[in-house]
Amino acid sequence: MLLKDKKLLxxxxxxxxxxxxxxARVAQEEGAEIVATGFGRGLRLTERSVQRLPEPCDVxxxxxxxxxxxxxxxxxxxxxxxxxxxxxxxxxxxPADALGGNFLDTPAESAxxxxxxxxxxxxxxxxxxxxxxEKAGGGSLVAMDxxxxxxxxxxxxxxxxxSALQSVTRYLARDLGPHKVRVNAVSAGPLGTVAAKSxxxxxKFDQVWxxxxxxxxxxxxxxxxxxxxxxxxxxxxxxxxxxxxxxDGGFHAVAAGVDPD
Ligand SMILES: NC(=O)c1ccc[n+]([C@@H]2O[C@H](COP(=O)([O-])OP(=O)(O)OC[C@H]3O[C@@H](n4cnc5c(N)ncnc54)[C@H](O)[C@@H]3O)[C@@H](O)[C@H]2O)c1
Numbered sequence: 001m002l003l004k005d006k007k008l009l010x011x012x013x014x015x016x017x018x019x020x021x022x023x024a025r026v027a028q029e030e031g032a033e034i035v036a037t038g039f040g041r042g043l044r045l046t047e048r049s050v051q052r053l054p055e056p057c058d059v060x061x062x063x064x065x066x067x068x069x070x071x072x073x074x075x076x077x078x079x080x081x082x083x084x085x086x087x088x089x090x091x092x093x094x095p096a097d098a099l100g101g102n103f104l105d106t107p108a109e110s111a112x113x114x115x116x117x118x119x120x121x122x123x124x125x126x127x128x129x130x131x132x133x134e135k136a137g138g139g140s141l142v143a144m145d146x147x148x149x150x151x152x153x154x155x156x157x158x159x160x161x162x163s164a165l166q167s168v169t170r171y172l173a174r175d176l177g178p179h180k181v182r183v184n185a186v187s188a189g190p191l192g193t194v195a196a197k198s199x200x201x202x203x204k205f206d207q208v209w210x211x212x213x214x215x216x217x218x219x220x221x222x223x224x225x226x227x228x229x230x231x232x233x234x235x236x237x238x239x240x241x242x243x244x245x246x247x248d249g250g251f252h253a254v255a256a257g258v259d260p261d
Contacts, residue, residue, distance in 0.1 A: 001030045001031035002030040002031070002230055002231070002234045002236065003027050003030040003031050003032035003230060003233060003234055004030070004031035004032075005031060005032075005033070006027070006031070006032040006033070006085040006086065006233065006234070007032070007033050007035075007081045007083065007084050007085050007136070008027055008032045008033070008034055008035075008084070008085060008086050008087060008088070008233060009034075009035055009036075009037065009073075009077065009084060009086075009087040009088070009129065010023055010024045010027070010034055010035070010036050010037070010087070010088045010090070011036075011037045011062060011064070011087065011088060011089055011090055011091055011125065012037070012088065012089070012090025012091050012092075012144070013036040013037070013038065013046050013049055013050060013059075013090075014038070014039075014042050014045055014046060014049065014193075014194050014195075015045060015049055015193070015194060016049050016052050017191075017192060017193045017194070017222070018049070018090065018193055018194070018222075019090050019144055019188065019191060019193065019222050019225055019226065019229075020036070020088055020090035021049055021050075021053070022222040022223060022225070022226035023088050023090070023225075023226040023229045023230065024036055024050070024053055024057065025053055025054060025226065026223070026226045026227055026229075026230045027230050027233065028053060028054045028055050028057075029054060030230055030234075032230075032233075033057075033081075034053075034055075034057045035057060035058050035059075035060060035076075035077065035080070036050050036057055036058070036059045036060070037059065037060050037061070037062035037073065038059045038060075038061060038062070039061070039062060039063055039064075039091075040063060043059070043061055046059050047059050060072075060073045060076055060077075061073075064091055064117065064121040064124055064125060065116060065117060065121065065124075070124060070125075070128045071128075073128070074128050074129065074131075074132065077129075077132055078132060081132075082132075082135060083132050083133070083135035083136035084129055084132040084133055084135075084136060084139060085133070085136050085139055085140070085233075086133070086139045086140035086141060086142070086233045087125060087129055087139075087141055087142075088142050088143075088144075088229055088233070089121065089122050089125050089141065089142065089143040089144065090143075090144045091117065091118065091121055091125075092117065092118040092144070092158065092161070092195055093113070093114065093117040093118060093195075094110070094113065094114035094117075094118065094156075094157055094158040094161065095110040095113055095114070097110050098110040098111055098113070098114050098156055098157035098158065099154060099155070099156050099157070099158055099198075099199050099200065100154050100156065100199065100200035100201060101153070101154055101156070101200070101201065102156065103156040103157065106156065106157050110157065111157045111160065114157045114158055114160070114161040115157075115160070115161050115164055118158065118161040118162070118164075118165060119161045119162070119164035119165040119167075119168050120164075120168070122141075122143045122165060122168045122169065122172065123168055123171075123172060125141070126141055126172050126176060126181070126183065129141070130176065130179060130181065133179070133180075133181050134179055134180075137180065138179070138180030138181055138182075139180070139181045139182070140181070140182045140184075140232060140233045140234075140237070141172070141176075141181065141182070141183045141184070142184050142185065142186060142229050142232045142233060143165055143168075143169060143184075143185040143186075144185070144186060144188060144225075144229075145162055145165055145166060145169075145185040145186060145187040145188070145244055146158075146159070146162050146187060146188065146190075147162075147187045147244075147246065147248065147252050148160070148162040148163045148166075149163075149252075152205070153201050153204050154199055154200055154201035154202060154204065155199065158199070165185065166185060166244055169183055169184065169185045169242060169243075169244065170242045173241040173242030173243075174242070177241055182232075182237065182238070182240060182241040183241055183242065184232050184237075184240060184241060184242070184243045184244070184245065185243075185244045185245070186225060186228050186229050186232065186244075186245050186246075186247055187244050187245065187246045187247070187248060187252070188222075188225045188247050188248060189209055189213065189217050189219075189225075189247065189248035189249055189251055190202065190205035190206055190209055190217075190219050191219055191220075191221075191222050191225065192206075192219045192220055193222075206219050209248075209249065209251055211257055212251060212254060212256070212257035212258065213248070213249035213250060213251045213258075214249060214250035214251070214253070214254060214258050215249035215250050216249070217248070217249040217251070224247050225247045228245060228247045232245070
């Protein structure tokens with residue numbers, strides 16, 4: 001089993017559509033022990049969602065921007081496991097006025113909120129978990145990216161935050177490599193989660209993927225993304241760090257779609 005005996009923290013579980021929920025499911029199927037995190041008003045929903053995992057797991061409350069909650073989470077994991085082998089960062093948020101075509105009018109505070117919660121928070125999580133990963137002799141961190149090398153409709157300052165997240169991934173890989181910690185990101189194609197549905201116009205993404213993705217992309221199937229996250233969390237990727245791996249049906253690699261003939 002790919003993740004036999006690994007102790008993993010999975011952030012960002014909201015519903016059983018969440019990329020994080022599917023990652024937790026695949027990780028458990030592959031032998032990992034999981035603790036999930038839930039946030040704010042979604043916490044109860046997270047607690048219900050994890051009941052539908054193969055093995056219902058504990059949920060810790062985590063607002064990644066609240067240092068007291070970050071400390072409490074680390075203390076719990078330390079007491080529970082005394083170490084950690086890896087974590088998924090599946091956290092993103094942008095205020096409504098930073099999304100949906102308001103790019104030119106977005107106030108700086110809203111763009112900063114998108115950056116802090118969606119990109120800087122990868123550093124917050126990495127630094128918090130570092131002592132526990134060192135106790136495990138090293139670790140693996142994975143964040144969830146959406147490719148922002150080109151401007152998208154509606155994605156606006158969340159897109160800018162994703163570009164920052166890619167960069168944060170590389171700097172963390174630089175600084176944590178000497179601690180035997182690998183830091184990567186998975187760049188996923190569009191999936192019908194709560195976060196995606198909250199972006200006005202996100203259905204346009206489904207449309208372009210249907211037209212242009214070399215591999216048929218199913219926006220209701222997070223399984224291929226979850227599997228790649230699990231590969232990166234596993235010992236099958238021991239020399240991969242600072243990498244952004246696309247799981248998008250090959251969409252990012254083609255300029256004009258596939259020839260229907
Ligand atoms: N759905 C897609 O199409 C898609 C594509 C590529 C990347 N992603 C990324 O995948 C990740 C997970 O999103 P998802 O699509 O599974 O949606 P989701 O709505 O299921 O998950 C988003 C999660 O972020 C959490 N969150 C928000 N603010 C937080 C905070 N301050 N502290 C802690 N947690 C917080 C929410 O509680 C929620 O669990 C995000 O980074 C998202 O940008 C999504």
